[in-house]
Amino acid sequence: MIATTATVTQVGLWRDWRSWSANVSALWRRSLRFRTLTITLLLTASAVFVTCGTMALVIANDLFESRKDQALADARRAVAAAQSTLDAAEVGDDRAAFVALWRVVQRDLRGTSSSDRIAVFQGDIEPGGYAPPTFGSIELLDDGLVSPTLRTRVETLDDVQSWQSVALEEDGDDVPGIIVGQQMFVPDVGPYEVYIAYDLSDSEQTLVFVQRTLWVAGLSLVAIIAGISWIVLRSMSVPIVEAAETSARFATGDLGVRIPVHGEDELATLGRSFNAMADSIEAQIKELGELSLVQQRFVSDVSHELRTPLTTIRLAADMLNDQRGDFDPTTARTAELLHTQVQRFETLLNDLLEISRYDAGSVQLELEATSLAHLAEDVIDQMRPLADGHGTELRLVAPGGYSPVDMDARRVRRVLRNLIGNAIEHGEGRPVVVTVDSNQHAVAIGVRDFGLGMSAADVDRVFDRFWRADPSRQRTIGGTGLGLSIALGDARLHGGTLSVWSELAVGSNFVLTIPRHPGALLGPSPVSLEPEDALGDLSDATQPLHIAQVRYELDAEANGAVDPDAARDRKDRP
């Protein structure tokens, strides 16, 4: 249990850390202020750190050198005083006088030196006769503070001072110190080694104080620079943030926004230039909008005006076509051609009128409860003669979509006619599969062909007005290039979608999805856009496919609910 709690805590910490680092990296990417402040702080802190570190080292070195020089001078003075006492004395063989002289030497050393940690060792003295004894503080004599290396150096270098850093004991604590060693010559006896230890703790305290002051000054400097940077950045970045927000709002279509301009500096110039640019763009967009309105009105007016003469022409063309049996072959063919072209003209005019209605926003849906599966069946029956003419087999796969859903049946029928017509036209005589299905959100119909297909670039433009793929494609139905853009308008009017998948020489799949309840689509389409089927896998396609039912059940399970309408669909199925 404890192990589990520990693991949970670790996981929580790890998550916290990850979300924390993600927040910081997001802030780093998005905030100019945060980035500049962090960089300034890092650079200043590194500069202060390097400067303070170097200064502390230099000061420490300097302090030690000067204190060492003091110690050497002090020791030299003390040894010189003792040496001059020794040189001036005339003791001969008088042992008592020698002992008295030795006391004077000790007093000279202690009196002249600033340190009382003194020791005098016998050196390489001549044998026989009286030799004054070793004396000094126990610390130096017994504690082994004077290292053999220092002793060897002092023994071998007659007149030269040698030194060594040591740790001295002061009130039970170790303090830094230095021992200076030098030879002293006792006449008629030989060389003696004088060692004087100096306490450097006062220098160490000075060094600690200097270093502390340096670091406090350094950190204060970093804090002051951070504060100054923050103030400067704020004054700089507030106008930049304002400009960024204003341009973002402008880009989303709020053409009336402008940057507030204060003063006459560079940022004010930037604001003024932006505002001037926004004025010009707003004026141009307004102008283009008005122009486009004029164009829409023109198209609509012309189409309306053409309707009456065209009706007369169509009546005349129909009449001529009906009587073409009485004409000679050339006139009969001309009457037939006239009839077809007038029909095309009429279709184009109707399409144009429909488009101009969309542009004017005057299209109203006439909703009625309609079964998409039955509607599809109906349209397929209507289209069968055309399909037979192309040698195309029309198949309906309808695992769902039977229960009525509110839709404008006339418009949906028109969309289906267009999609199935295109599939027959570009389907190369291969079967066209129409799939109808539903889920709890929507009903959908897919029209799949296995014909010419389209390239990715063509797919991008397929809903553009008057656009047609490769004009060399053979056309028999004589479309206007407006069919799919009208179909897309119809789908959007229902709050649905019209999507396309296509691959050159593989085929195309158009999927129209209509929400069950008016409004936007809430979930995925029941008919998948990218087909997984191979042509050979589809058996008797007019029968609902079992596999689709299985997929429905899985979808319903995944969505956590079985839609009552969709469930009814299955029961209603003929």
Ligand code: ADP
């Ligand atoms: P059209 O009246 O020319 O059919 P559409 O808007 O319906 O106008 O279609 C536009 C163009 O999209 C067509 O001319 C054709 O090139 C291409 N297209 C549409 N459907 C298909 C399809 N199923 N397969 C291949 N190309 C298609």
